[in-house]
Amino acid sequence: MADLVNLTIDGRAVQVPPQTLVIDAAKTVGIEIPAFCYYEGLSLQAACRMCLVEVEKMPKMMTACTLPVAEGMIVRTETEQVKQARKYTLEFLLTNHPLDCPVCDKGGECELQDMVFRYGAGESRYTEEKVHTPEKQFSPVVFFDAPRCILCFRCVRICNEGMGVNALGVINRGVVSEIAPNVGDHLECDECGACIDICPVGALTSGTYRYQTRPWEMTHVGTICTHCGDGCKTTLGTRNDEIIRGNNRDRSGINGEFLCIKGRYAFDFYNHPERLQAPMVRVNGKLEEVSWAQALEVVARKFDATVSANGSFGVIGSNHTSNEENFYLQKFAREVLKTNNIDHHRTGDVVTLLDAMSGTKSQLATVADLYDRKAVLVLGADLALEHPLLSYQIRANYRHHQAHVYAITPGEVREDKYTVASIRVGGGPASKKGDLGVIPGKEVGATTSGPGSHPVGGPGVVPNAEAGAHFDPVNGPGKATGSPTGFVVPANVKSITGNYFDALESLRDQLKAEPELVILFDDSIKGADVRALVEFAESLGIPVKFICLVDYANSRGAVDMGLTPELFPGYKPTGASGMHVSEMTGSDLDVLWVVGANPLKGAVKRKAGFLVVQDMFLTETAQQADVVLPAASAYEKSGTVTNTTGEVQQLTRAVNTMGAKPDLEIMGFIAREMGVAGQLGPWVANVVFEEIRKNVRGYSLPMPVIATGGAAQSMPVNGRIAVDDLSALVHSDHNGLFASGTLGRYSKVLNSVLESHLSR
């Protein structure tokens, strides 16, 4: 590149693009300039003064975190003056710091501790009594210890900018300044815990991790979160076969350091007291614990007998089990049980999308695309609640690249704060709360914000629940309460009585003018609508990428692996008929085999003659079973899962739970007991994945990427998928931030936070 800027840092020539900050420029040649408040990707603060460096021709020392490079600049970062400045800054930061490292959770991974160790400010000239305030609990997962805080504002910025929640602020002034939560004495937010992870000291600590262990005592295992379909990598800190915490500080995986409450805390279902740890067989009408050998024998004999009697089987697979398990299960069903009655709960119409896309220029998007692409269109879903990672990516894209975001949704969404246009379909109020970027006294439709401009209040305004009463879509602004000053919805939000396609048509010209677009849609667009959507995208004449939103960790993988009667793995039509989930639960099959699903929830009575259930908990389905086999969770097995964007990532076993076995092993043992193990092949995740790579269309993925914990997108299936339109079966659970299907019921944290009891 011709337009690089040349400068010298510590005598070394550095070439970086213009606008690079000195602190980042130094990093490119391996020079670390210490800083607390500076955080890549967030707004600049220059609050901590730790990054002061000497710059030639500048009279005073400069903060490297806010100083852009200039041609010929000469920077010195290791002079006596700089070292002294760092020492004094630390001495100052420690004025009221309690130095309680021995009892602080951050000890061992504390940035302040590291810096003090390096630059030494062990002795202080301050003799005044330290200001002390007692520790506060902001929520079940967030604790705040004000004296430890160095007021770097990182937590405030990640909450405002990264999450778009605005739940944290700094109140008071000077020495008594402290971090404050948004609702009086507590937080009402996403409870994501990003503020805790980003805290450079031990001021914000985690309700679940605090006082549990030391960072160096844990083993850190990177695996994939098993809740929603976004496929975030979560690094589990484990000790003695216990998961102590989840975070992703190493920024590995497609999510960087982002995690929501589920990824960071909701691993805790794994040691719920009701977790099944022994197989159970129904004896005299009651489920009794038996040995694995006994249980497997009962299952194998029943399967054998039913196969030889030409009896009927039904197999229901899971949205949570790995690709290997799903592949093995469908192979088991089709080759051994000779049945095509195999299905799972479909949460998004991936099949129609792939079929409709064949022969077009449209492509599938990745999670990274949401951060890089110039324009994003969200259809239906409230992303911030249902797909928090995707929402985070779009927010970061807007923040860093001013991406144009469009949202067509039935209700208010967090994206409204920065969309070019938000359209409420179905005639609902344009904004149920009515104060997002509100300008008082202006008529509806007044140009107050538009593409690229910040809505009122800047990015990240949180609605005030009280405000709803003041906006009346019928009587107009303000009239509802008689307030003399009117309040209207922002100009970028409007409401129409029509459907999604009326909304799309109204945006046609704007979308056409975009250089490129990513479209995300949930289950409100399915079947013929998906085809119409792809057609619409094609007619725009710009490159369009799609994301079909699905609910769970491996919802996408379940379709890919052929857990449907109409499709083999890799979307090859079977040409044979078979029962769907509701048909299976509703008919008197001889044997129904349910792996990691709960189709009988909601007091559905079992009809099948014999019910085998593999699950972690005694769900409504398991309670009615003849045999219950305790399954391992995603954190207790290896394998791969495919996220909502089709990116395949590896699960790594973090812990073992006594008694439970991975579903793949359970199926393998049943096969061995039946004497068909040779036919089905080894029940080892790696081996099955090799088979998938060789045989499943779209899954010939680069092994080095996956084996090293990376994400590889499964290739698009090019070619028509000639199956009937079964989109009527597609139904999303629309889990919010604090729900996760059946699994969510067993997470203590998800149920403990206040917000899970509010309607969100």
Add this chain to the structure above:
Amino acid sequence: MTFSPQLEARFEKLLTSYPPGRQRSAMIPMLMYAQDELGCVSDELIDEVARRIGVTPLQVNEVLTYYSMLHRKPLGKYHVQVCTNISCLLYDGDKLYEHACKKLGITHKEVTADGQFSIEEVECMGACSWAPAIQINYDFHHYVTPEKLDQLLDGLRKKQ
């Protein structure tokens, strides 16, 4: 929340005084004017101001707790602010403050039992040239001596 027509008119003007998208700039004047009318900044007022300028109540609280001229508790009818910053200090501002405290029988940020007076020790208010200076509500008083202060306070007390 309803305010007097005069205050509403002021708010209206404030909210149109800034470029579109920067209505939050009206926060401090809105809080000041509302405080003058209501006596202090109440929780309800925080929510109302936040709503009108499109920020969160916490963001209002951040500003509110930062500035010492915004109060969460009602003050006296006459709020006596005595500067004890460097210039006034050199001219016995600290003694003036002590005198005022003794005279009114209250101390920093307290209110007299009859609700007439409150006192606050403040930082520089830009009246160094006429030190020591005090401010009673919005009025400045220069070259204040303990005697002059007594007269001032007695005068105000009679005015009630």
